[in-house]
Amino acid sequence: GAGVSQSPSNKVTEKGKDVELRCDPISGHTALYWYRQSLGQGLEFLIYFQGNSAPDKSGLPSDRFSAERTGGSVSTLTIQRTQQEDSAVYLCASSSGPLNTEAFFGQGTRLTVV
């Protein structure tokens, strides 16, 4: 597609439920990133996929968070047993290669846990 697409744009879920957030990167982009944006916290790195390399999961805040990237394209971020502190905007970005010349961002998914 023309840009990075994220769905849903908004998600309200009850505490304790699982949620899945989807990211469609720009076609041909080998690098894909997930971030969490909270007020005053900037962009918190979650996970990074680069080609067929093992993902860098060092930013995942707990074992309730996981992400997959199927076929080197679409990625899904899963949050299990959601907590109120998980409420944030989750941003996905992609770039054309490992040298990070420019990351293109999606519009994000606003997650609200009630």
Next chain:
Amino acid sequence: AQSVTQLDSQVPVFEEAPVELRCNYSSSVSVYLFWYVQYPNQGLQLLLKYLSGSTLVKGINGFEAEFNKSQTSFHLRKPSVHISDTAEYFCAVSGFNQAGTALIFGKGTTLSVSS
């Protein structure tokens, strides 16, 4: 691992005044450096980047930044700001190696331009 510190969380400034947004980084390897901007209710977009070569890089909307390796800094400057520059600005760093590393962002600086 890399990290980024943006020294000012908020910078208020009057229109047509100069501005500097400060960014320091930490890394054990050579780095690429970036500034991204997020206008109100919009997504992030790249403002400028340093990959190699000249340490003074120019970006969109009249912004520029200077890479200073000895001070591990990458401060963003504009000689005369406009109301439309009001936005949140993020400094980011990526370590340079063949496999690539994650793009790590600072906490952001909110630039508020008033008349």
